[in-house]
Amino acid sequence: MVLFFNKHNKKKLTNKSKPIKVVFEQAKKSSDFHQYSPFDDSDRLLISYYKSMVDVEKVNRLLLPSIQKHIGKTTNLDDIKNYIPFDDLHIVKDGSDVQNKLMQGYAMIQLNELYTQFLAVNIENNGLGIRKNNDTENEFTVVGPKVGFIENMDVNIHLLRNKISISDLVIEEVIIGSMSKTKVAIAYLDGITNPQNIQTVRQRLKDIDLDVVFDNSHIDQILSDNSNTIFPTFLSTERIDKAVFSLVQGQIAVLSNGSPYVITGPATLMNFFITPEDYYFPWIIGSFFRVIRYFSVIFSIFATPLYVAILTFHYEVIPEVLLGPLINSRANVPFPPVLEVIFMELTIELLREAGARLPTKVGQTLGIVGGIVIGQATVEAALTSNILLIIVALSALASFTTPNYTMSNAIRVLRFPFIVTAALWGGLGIAIGMVFLFGHLLRLKSFGTPYLVPLFPFRRKNFRDSFIRSSFDYTTARSKFLRPLKIRRYTPKRDREDINNE
Amino acid sequence: MPLKYVAFFILIFVSITINFTMPKRIIDKIQMITVAGYDYVDENTLKGTIATPIFLQKGEIQDILYTDDASMIYDLDTKLNTEASEDLENGKLAVVLFNEELAKHGVKDYTDFLLREPSIGSGLYLAVTEGSTNELLSSIKSMKGAGVYLSDLIKHNIQSQKHPDTNLKTFTYSLECETCDPFLPYFRMVDGKPKIDAIALFKKDTYIDQIPIEDSFVFNLLNGDIENGDYVLERKEFKAAIQNIDTDRKVIVNQQNGSINILLDIEIIGVIREYTGNRVLRDKGKIKKDLEKELHKKAEEMIKNFQEKNIDPIGIKEQIRSKIRALTIKQINDQYPAITINMHITYTNLESGTRR
Structure with missing residues (x-):
């Protein structure tokens, strides 16, 4: 007792811990906190837990019967350890430890109300309120696994370990959030991923000071090297294969509890246009689709600005045969091309935003409203020209091909400054906009590695898997810009030619 | 972004917008x-x-x-x-x-x-x-x-x-x-x-x-290479339409004792598509000879006309200038009406078509 008292005193003096009494008093304010004794003489044994955090069935079926059965033999907490059917048991003495454990779904067993020593039993109900599985609906592919990450980090780590079954996959855990106490994990391959990058991530995570971590994208923004950019600097994905691919390449994954998205970095611009299907199809088909995706990004950014520039300033470049249709379709439109384009682009953005907010069942109506009513009616009301409607619709369609949602949002936004510069200075304005865009992209970094990697700094070998996806015979090396400890991923056998010649 | 950068950008943007407007041509x-x-x-x-x-x-x-x-x-x-x-x-x-x-x-x-x-x-x-x-x-x-x-x-x-x-x-x-x-x-x-x-x-x-314009074929022949041209050879006894004509013009410049001598070596390859005579195969040689003769005559007349008028639309003087570097442009222009221009036109018949 004296010993305890001393310790208690000391802690109180150093102000590191709360007295247990205060902890319980605070807890008792909540209606879901239970503290009771399973026996009539209440001072023999006390059990306390948050009902909402523990698995009540386990308490009733396993914990209480075993204690009631063996209570005669129990003189101290270690005795209880021997007979209750749980594995995660701790002896806790400290007040704030008690508080934390209670919040995590532990039950506290106290032999006597006077004793300040507790047995913490883990009866947490992990899966409660969390969906059991996640189909990768937001990053859908026809071929390939459909299981995605869910909101439970333990399951996510399990899913990762299923794919990478070596002990080199290291998971480091940190707690972030003064209120949420969210578990955040760094995953990397020991002996492959560059330790310097790992240290950067570790350090940045350690420095985060947040109250509640709502989602992994929250962490993404805080980890980011430049918070004033519209481009995502880390790849976030709900697909297991994508996360594993990044890990294998020598990138680092950051998972957080309660978020079905895993962020991986250091990422480059090219990473955001890769889909797993590129690798599931033969390389020629995969490359073809990838090239189409790059083309569609360029189209989606520049189609409407070019329309504005050409129709306002550079009528010379329009072929004679196109002049008639263009002029005819614009004949009754009272606005200059800029207003016409901004009006139409905003309409599309509205449709898209409304589509994202609406419940799925009402969403179908939106297609009809957007496509038929607005599209047809604006043309007939001479608010916009037919040709612009096609261009805007095509560029919206093209922006949907970007596999990463954050990146496709960036492309949506990027169009508007270009429209403005095109309206002010025509083709020259687009060029000025490009200068600013490239200036920004060239300076952008992700965990200290340049964002435009195979282009600048120019890395010839990286072109094997950036604009096109070459055959697996040639994508054997990890990207050098990540500075992995091992460059070679696998060694393909060289006897293919013999098979072909037979 | 620090405030000074924002201010800088705004300054640049505003000054460019005010001072520099493109003429609108909608x-x-x-x-x-x-x-x-x-x-x-x-x-x-x-x-x-x-x-x-x-x-x-x-x-x-x-x-x-x-x-x-x-x-x-x-x-x-x-x-x-x-x-x-x-x-x-x-x-x-x-x-x-x-x-x-x-x-x-x-x-x-x-x-x-x-x-x-x-x-x-x-x-x-x-x-x-x-x-x-x-x-x-x-x-x-x-x-x-x-x-x-x-x-x-x-x-x-x-x-x-x-x-x-x-x-x-x-x-x-x-x-x-x-x-x-x-x-x-x-x-x-x-x-x-x-x-x-x-x-x-x-x-x-x-x-x-x-x-x-009927003589444009001859002009083309002298002017440079023809690809896929056509020509109709008309004689009293027959007519022949020659098509898919490819030609190759070579200008050979010789200088002997200060006088310039030019040989236009023109090779013609073509296909006889239409023929009003009896048998193409037998008359092939005659067609070839007649064609070469006719083209030669017309080309010679045309060049003589150019020299008389002292014009050079087919670029012969330019060829002389590039081959004989010693001559000045004035010398070439002065000598041009008097130089002898010879021609060597050869026709090669690729095929004469098949008949059912």
Whole structure:
């Protein structure tokens, strides 16, 4: 007792811990906190837990019967350890430890109300309120696994370990959030991923000071090297294969509890246009689709600005045969091309935003409203020209091909400054906009590695898997810009030619 | 981003927006000149006619013609703008016509503005008309519009080798080049429609002669390589249509005792497609001989004519200059009318076709 008292005193003096009494008093304010004794003489044994955090069935079926059965033999907490059917048991003495454990779904067993020593039993109900599985609906592919990450980090780590079954996959855990106490994990391959990058991530995570971590994208923004950019600097994905691919390449994954998205970095611009299907199809088909995706990004950014520039300033470049249709379709439109384009682009953005907010069942109506009513009616009301409607619709369609949602949002936004510069200075304005865009992209970094990697700094070998996806015979090396400890991923056998010649 | 950067960007943006505005030319708020014709009035005055299309519904085009007299082309521009309902723009100019009289007085002053205007492309076609350009332009009744109509007319004739290659760029090149002379298509009104009737030959920038369009094959032969041309050989006893003609011109320059001697070695490869005689296979040799003879005669006449007029549209002087570096341009120009130009034309028949 004296010993305890001393310790208690000391802690109180150093102000590191709360007295247990205060902890319980605070807890008792909540209606879901239970503290009771399973026996009539209440001072023999006390059990306390948050009902909402523990698995009540386990308490009733396993914990209480075993204690009631063996209570005669129990003189101290270690005795209880021997007979209750749980594995995660701790002896806790400290007040704030008690508080934390209670919040995590532990039950506290106290032999006597006077004793300040507790047995913490883990009866947490992990899966409660969390969906059991996640189909990768937001990053859908026809071929390939459909299981995605869910909101439970333990399951996510399990899913990762299923794919990478070596002990080199290291998971480091940190707690972030003064209120949420969210578990955040760094995953990397020991002996492959560059330790310097790992240290950067570790350090940045350690420095985060947040109250509640709502989602992994929250962490993404805080980890980011430049918070004033519209481009995502880390790849976030709900697909297991994508996360594993990044890990294998020598990138680092950051998972957080309660978020079905895993962020991986250091990422480059090219990473955001890769889909797993590129690798599931033969390389020629995969490359073809990838090239189409790059083309569609360029189209989606520049189609409407070019329309504005050409129709306002550079009528010379329009072929004679196109002049008639263009002029005819614009004949009754009272606005200059800029207003016409901004009006139409905003309409599309509205449709898209409304589509994202609406419940799925009402969403179908939106297609009809957007496509038929607005599209047809604006043309007939001479608010916009037919040709612009096609261009805007095509560029919206093209922006949907970007596999990463954050990146496709960036492309949506990027169009508007270009429209403005095109309206002010025509083709020259687009060029000025490009200068600013490239200036920004060239300076952008992700965990200290340049964002435009195979282009600048120019890395010839990286072109094997950036604009096109070459055959697996040639994508054997990890990207050098990540500075992995091992460059070679696998060694393909060289006897293919013999098979072909037979 | 620190505040100073934001302030910097705003400053730059505002100053550029205020100080630098591009002239707006929204396509439905302008009238695009597609063809312009210039007629000679007197020493200091020319009469300009321009056609601008009005795009009607259903893809139809109606041309509006504007005509006025002016001393210079930009003067004309200002005058015509007072007639037009929208701003007249030169950017889609496809064809520029000069009437014969104007061409005789030299066209250099009027091509100058074409070269200076940045929105005019160098693929523009120049042409000479027999009568007034105004008359020619008002005669065109086409859904395409006069500009596209005329430029298509010239373009397809160049593509099918009826007329040697010409546009603003080649014309001005020949003007600037001290040893060459340019040529242009020559329009004549036939049954109320414009027709490319001849190749107008220029001495520097003044029109002096023409070659009938029937002889354009011979001109092409001398001018350079023909790909996929055709020629009809007419004799009293038979006619033969030779098609898919590929030619190869070599200019061999010899200098002996100070006098220049030129050999034009022309190889022709073709296919006999149509023959009115009895048996092609038997007469092949005769066709070959007749063809070579006929072409040789025509070519010799043509070159003699060039030398008499002291013009060089086919670029022989340029060949001399590049082969004999010792001669100055003046020496070449002086010697040109007197040099002997020999010809060696060979025809190779690839096939004579099969008959059922």
